[in-house]
Amino acid sequence: MFPAPDPICAPATPLLPSAVAVVRVSGPRLGTVFAPLLRLPEPRQAALRLLRWEGFREKALVLFFPAPASYTGEDLMEFQLHGNPLLVRRFLAHLGTLGIRLAEPGEFTRRALLNGKQGLLEAEALRDLVAAETDTQIRLAQARAGAEPPWIAEARRLLAPWLARAEAAVDYGEEEGIYLNPEELAHELEPLRQRFHVEQIRVRAARHLRDGLRLALVGRPNAGKSTLFNALAEEDRAIVTDVPGTTRDVLEVRCEWRGLPLRLSDTAGLRDTEDPVERLGVARVGPVLEEADLVLHLWPAGDPEPDPTLLRTLAPFAGKVLEVRTFSDRAAAPGVTVAAPLGELDALEGALKERLLGGLDADACLGALATDRQTALLDALAAQVDLLLALEPGGPPELPASLLQGAWGLLARLTGEDRAESTLDHLFSGFCLGK
Template sequence: MIPEPICAPATPPVPSAVALVRVSGTGLAARLAPLLSLPEPRTASLRTLRWDGFRERALVLFFPAPSSYTGEDLVELQVHGNPLLVRRLLECLGSLGIRLAEPGEFTRRALLNGKQGLLEAEALRDLVGAETDTQLRLAQARAGALPPWLQEARQALAPWVARAEAAVDYGEEEGILLDLLALNGDLAPVRRQFHVEQSRARAARHLQDGLRLALVGRPNSGKSTLFNVLAGEDRAIVTDIPGTTRDVLEVRCEWRGLPLRLYDTAGLRDTEDPVERLGVARVRPVLEGADLVLHLWPAPDPAPDPVLRAALAPFPGKVLDVRTFADLAEAPGVAIAAHRGNLDALEVALRERLLGGLAPDACLGALASARQVALLEDLAHQLDLLADLAPGGPPELPASLLQGAWGLLARLTGEDRAERTLDELFSGFCLGK
């Protein structure tokens, strides 16, 4: 069945110099004939579009199938950037039997027509959504073809999947055995690579999402000062009056190559002030959502505040003690003086805790979406189970592990074309992509 032709604005609906409308489908020359005659392929040409009493000069580009983004005929119309004009033009296209595209439908067609792989399409979604330099670089590094290590894994696995299947099906009659030692020897480099990629992917995933850091501490422990220095702007009010911050403030920023989502909170303490109490009550959900809770504990304080200790007790794995006011006293561990820009210890600690010690650049090209990271974890686990099998057993178990790994690999690269994966992916796209 030939898919219906689709159209969509590729630029946002705000007044601007130029708006771009894309059309994709089969046989667009005939379909668009009432509106315009298509120019030479890949040559920008001026055309006057006439419909319903409108008369619009448009710059037109035509990419005939299959050499286009979608693999179908693709036409791009550049018109004046007036949202009303674009709406009327889309209505005119509708009257020619060209319907409005769903979000991501152009890319979906590119995928189905083999113009793009699933990993590429996911990188594209992340590229469009990137908010910091590091996120942009990460998405761009993933935008190419299948990573070589995935191709190598596929090549290494393929013959063993076939051999294991043969051993299960014909083992007894034909005497075909599965040599588990040779198998695991052969797959050892793949397994090692999976482990490397796993750490890279976990770190890349954090960078992709932005590291969620909650700043907590007793009143006047320097939370807002640190918040402002990391954000690179004076967002939070800083005073020497305890209880200055009463609400949760959020800022997204990039600090030393680390995309951060920072949450400044009210100092946790028992207080009679009703406004401050409300602020304290709002801290808990922030703690629950954070990747890491920075517990600011002024270096001159001999012990942390007991109210705070109790509040942080339910989150043992994700609290990092940060000693502030390190200019006033010595303290072990991560010690900083934010108002002097002395933050190196914090940078090291964040990389260690959240990126497994990797530098952001070391994550370039790594898998990064939640879907990809989850599949990679399963894949690595499958090969680990295989490596742990004792030799001499029946071939069914290794065969099913190999089959499992093979299936996961196909899901990861999108070869299995699962509709659910595609629906999930494209729901995150914007119109006209």
């Protein structure tokens, strides 16, 4: 336990007019702290209390969770007040006179982490759950909010004996005849190496689902961009006409389509034009292509070849361009074809999952790591084990020992056992005050 030196408070609900507002308080010895204001209710039993302070009278429903059986591991109280923002602010100000300061962003969860009530991976999943905008993102965050992924425990189990042997070989190898056999080590750790690479595929798919797939729709005028944009968004957001150049700006929408969180950008038709407004729209396409995870090059099935101007624009982004043949109900074409007005989009769904999710679907990503921090550590861990298994026989024991120690340390950083203050500061800055 790491008891905090001072109690903290924060609104756990937005400061907006509402029926009920919730204020949370956490810290040591709250019974003594709140003695001037109220009598604490029985643990985990809601009780109505009349609060009086500085001329105010407020009936509040109060809950008390004594340490260590609370969210933070400290004494924790929740006050359910009438949802008047001014009233809540006045109550928070009065708590300040009792020595209860306003919490920093994420400080409740930070204390829960430091007091062993939850792990770093669970805290990161909680942040993603609060920020989720689609059903798929909620499910992904909830799947990560429980126990650690089982492969982490398996990695520890496989690495621990080899780490001990490597350190013994360094310290007592010549005296005691302790040596490492790289072939035996490679045989036993090969399943772990394969598992790390599987998790790398899953984590990249999970990151796309967590952040939303950024898709840019580009093509010549009247290539079917806005029609497909509306079909994916499942609402009429873009104007669709037979007049070339209808779309003159970048239209953006966030949506969930067939379980895929999408961040769609509909762009102006790419062509040489003298219209000054249309030229402004065309000029805005470049930055959209830079930021996109995937560029959908929409090419009508009836066109014998794509527009040369368009190909020149797309050339720098060739690695992330997916050709999609539109109006497939009017003409046959090879590759990925769609007929957006008819809802014929199965081929596009399959192509998106293959290009961005590695052929996985959302269910296959449940429980996978997903944040930038987790991805970087997993990549470093996989690289460390790759180097370890590539060692040749006859080398000094210090080298495998160093690699094994590095892998063990990366696991500790991943789970939060090796805590860096800068990492925690970055993580909890993204939380609201009441978390």
